[in-house]
Amino acid sequence: MPIFNQSIRRKIVGIALGLIVLMLVTSILSMVMSSQVGVLLDELTNRYIPAYGDLARANIRSLERAVALRRMVMMKMQSPTDEEAYAARLREFEEADRKIEEEAERARRLINAIIDDPRTPSDNAALARIEIRIDTAVSELRRDQNEDHARLLKQIDAKQMIDARNTLEHIDLLRDQFNQKIDAIRADMLKQVFVSTSQVISHQQKAIIVSGIVTLLAAVVGFVFALLVSSGITRPVRLLLAGTREVEAGRFDKPITVSTQDEIGELAAAFNRMIEQLRHNERIRETFGRYIDPKVVQGLIDRPEVAIDGQRRVMTIMFCDMSGFTSMSEGMTPRGLVKVMNHYFTVMSAPVRSNRGVIDKYIGDAIMAYWGPPFIEGDEPALLAGLAAIEMAEQVPALQKQLPDLLGIRAMPVPCDLRIGIATGEVLTGSIGSELMMSFTVMGDAVNLASRLEAVNKVYGTRILIAQATADAIGERLELREIDRLAVAGQSAPQAIFEVLGRAGALTEAQASLRKHYADGLAAYRACRFAEAGAAFNAALEAVPGDGPSRALLGRIAQFEANPPEAGWDGAWRLEQK
Template identity: 85%
Template structure:
C-alpha cells in the first residue's frame, strides 16, 4: 500500500511538472507574435533581393533547427544528470543500506560461531581466533557500508544541479548516524561483556548477554528497515523526477519543433507570397497586354528583381499606351491597316512590291455647284459627314482608304491586307453599299446644313479597276506616303469620270468583271479607250449583288445587250430599237440615252471602215 501511494504521489508530481508546460508554450508564442503583427518590421525583408530572401529563409530555418537541437540537447543533458544521480547515488545508497543490514546479520552470526567455538570442549584456540577475525572484519564492513550510504546521501544533498528533498535526505543521514552510533556503543559494551563471560566459562551469563545483543541487533535492523523504506521513497521520488523531466523534455521538444515548423512555414509563406504575388500580377498584366488593354499598371510593392521587372513592365505599358495613342491618332490620317501592315512588315514600305490589286475612285457629283453657295464651315461639315458615310462600307469590306482628294475617295484592296482572290469582289460589294447610302445622304444633308433643300442635287460616281500596281512608300525624304501606282490606278480614276458620260454610278474594268464572275449582276456598257491608253477594253456597270435585279432591270440588261451588239455591227436601226426598248423598261437609263446619241452622230457622220466598235475618250 505504501509503495502504491508513493507511485501515485510520484505520478502526481510528474503531472504537476507537465502541467507547467503549456505556460512555457504560451510564453514562446507571445514572444513570436510581435514580428508577425507588426507589418513595418517585415518591410525591410521584402525590399531585399530574391537571392537574399531565399538565403534568409534558409538561414532562418537553420537557426530554428539549431535552437531546437540545442534545446533538445539541454533537456536531454538534464535528464542525463537526473539519471546519473539516480543510478550513481540513490540506488547505490539504498544498496549500501541494504548491505549494512545484511552485514549486521552476518556479524551476529559470526559472533554466535565465535561463542560456539569457544564453548566447545576442548577449546580450539585457532578456530576461535579465526572466528574472532571474521567477526571484526564483518564489523568493519558493516561500518563501511553505513558510512558509504551516508556519503552518497550527502553528495545528493550537496549537488545543486538536481532537484531533491534535501531535508528528508538530511534526516535520513542523521538517523543512519544515530542508529550506527547507538548500535556501536551498545554492541561494544555487550561484546566486551560477552567475551569476558566466555573467557570465564560462565555460559549461563553468556547466553543472557547474547540474547540482549540479539535484541539490540533486532532493534537496529528495524531502524535500518525504516530508514531503507524512507530511502526507497526518495528513490521513487528521484525516479519520478527523471520520468517527469523526460516527458517534459519530449513535450517541450515537440512543442518547439512544431513552433519552429510553423514559424518557418509562416516565414517562408510570407516571403514566397511576396515573390509570387508580383509574378501573378505580372502574368495578369501580360495577359491584359496580350488582349490589347494598356490601361492597367502593376503596383510595385517590393524593391527586388521582381519589383524592378514590374517597374519596367509599367514603363513598357506606358510606352505601348503612347504608341497606341499615336496609332489611333495616325489612324485618322492613315488607314489603320496600312499602319499595322507597315509595323508588321516594314520592308514592304522600304522596298516596294508589285501586286495585283483592285483600285476604287469615288467622287461626289454636283460638288462644285453645291460648294459655291456654302460657308466654309458648312462645307467642311457636309464633307466630313459625306466621307464618314462613304468610308464606312470601304472599311467594312476591308478596303484601305489611301487618301481623300477634294470630294473624292481613293481606296484599294489587295495583299498583304486581304487574300489575292478577294479584292475585286470586296471592292464591288463596298461600291454597292456606298450607292445604297445615297438616298439617305440626300435627305440628311439639308438637315445637316439647316436648310430646306440642297442648292444642287448630289450623287455618287465610282470607278473600279483591277491590275498590277506598285505598292510602297512614295514621296520625299521629308515626307512619305504609302500608296499604289500604276495603270490600274489611272484606269479607275478615268472610269470614275466616265460615269458622267454614261450617266452611271459604278463602272468597273474588264479585269475586275472577270474576277467577280457571277457574284454580282453586271451589264457591259461599252468598249472604251480612255485617255492615256491605246488598247480598248470593255467596261461594265455593277447593277446589284447576285440575284438582286428586278424584272425591269432584267429587261433593261437584255435589251441593252441586244442594242450594244447591233451597235457594234453597225446595224444602227436595230440598235436604236433595242435601246428604246431598254428605256421603256427603265426610263432615264443613262447608257441607253448615251448610245442613242452616238447613233444619231454616226448617222450624220458614219464611222470609218476600220471602226472596231470602241469609243475613244480624249478627255481625262
C-alpha cells in the same frame, strides 16, 4: 520592411539561414534538456540506488554478524572447546562487524555527494537528516553492542550460561532495533529515490514537451517567415503576370505597383516603362490611323522595306466621287460643309473597310481606295471592291435623307449621288513624296483608268463602272452589264467597261430584261445596225425607264444616222476629255 528590399538571392539565403538558426536553437535546447535529464539519471543510477543498496546490505551484515556471534557461542559451549573453530568464527564476526560500518559509510558518502552536487534539485535537508540518522544508528549499535559482546565472552568463559543467554538476547534486541532504524532509513531513502525518479521522468517529459513546442514554434516561425518572404516574391510576379495579360489583350492603362526593390521590382519598373512606351506608340498608331489606313500603318511597321523600296503588284483601285458637290458646296457655310463631308466620308468609308479595302486618301469629295497584296491575296480584291461599291450605293438613299438634317434645312439644294470607278492592273506601291513628307500610295495606269471610269459615269448616267480586267476577275460572282467599248483620255486601245448591277442572283425581272435588251442593242450598235440597236435600247428603256446607258447610246445612234461612222469602225467610243 527592409527584408523585402533585398535581392531574391539574399531573401532565399536569408530564409535558409533563418531555418538553420531555428534548427540549431532547437537542437541546442534539446541537448541542454537531455543533458539535464542525463545528470538526474546519472545521480539516480550512481548515487541514490547504490546508497539504498548499501543500507540494505548493512541490514544483511547485521544478520551475518548475529549468526557469527551465535556460532562463536556454540564453539565455546562445546566440550572440549574447539579453539581453532572459535577463532575462525571470531574472525567472521569481526569481518561482519566491519562491513556494517563500511556499508553505512558508503551510503553516507553517496548521500553527501548528492547534497554537494548543485546540478540536481534534491531535497538536501531530508538527505542530511538521513545521513545523520545513519551515523547515529551505527554509532549507537557500536557503543551498545561492544559492551554486550565483552560481557558475553566473559560469561561464556566462566560457564555462566544463563547470564550468557540473557546477554545474547539483549544483543539480539539491539540488533533488531538497529535493523528497524536501518529499515526506517531505507524507507525514507526509498522515498528520495522515488522523488529522484519522478524528477527524472518529469524532466524527461518536460524535455520532450519543450522540444516539441520549440520544434513546432520553429516550424511555425520558419513557415511564417518563408511565407512572408515568398509572398513578397510571388505577389509581384502575379502582378507582373496580370499586367502581361492586360498588355496581351491590348490594354496599356494599368501599370504595375512596384512594392519591392529586388530584381522583380526592377522588372516591374521596366515593365511599367514598357507599358508607357507601348501606350505612347499606341497613341501614335491611333493618331496615324486617322490619317493613314490602319492596315497601311501596321504594314509599314511590320515591313518597312516595302515603303522604302516599293513593289509592283496587281491591285484593284476604286475612285468614288459625290455628284453635285460643287453646286451643293456653294451655298454652305464652311462649318456646315465640313460637317456634311465628314458624315459622307464616314458613311462611305465603312463599306470599304468592312470589305478589307485600304483607303488611300480623300481628295476633295472623292475617295481613293485599293485592294490587293499584302493585305488581300488571290482573286478576292476585285470581288471585294465590287461588293464595297454595291454597299456604298445602297447607302445613298439614307444619306440623301440624313444630309438635310445635318444642315438644318428641309431639302438639299442639289440632290447628291455617287459615281464609282473601279479598275484592276499592275501598279507601283511605295512611299512617294519629298524628304520632308511622304505618302504611302499606289501609282499606275490602273489608278488613272479607275479615276477616268469614275468620271465616265457622268457620260452614261451610271453609278458603278468597272474595267475589263476587273470584270474578268469578278466573273459571275456579281451581276454585271457590259456598257460599251471605251478608250478613255490617255489610252489608245479601247476596252470593254461594265456596270455593276448588284450581287449574284439579286436582279429583278426588270433588270434582267434591261440587261438582255441592252446586250442585243449593243451588239447591233457595234455591227452598225443602228435601227435594230435603237429598237433594242428603247425596249431596255421600257423595262427600266430613265436607264442612262440606253439613253446615251440612243443619242449616239442619232449622231451616226446623221454622220455615219467611217468604214472599218470597231464599235468603240473614244473620250478626248478627262
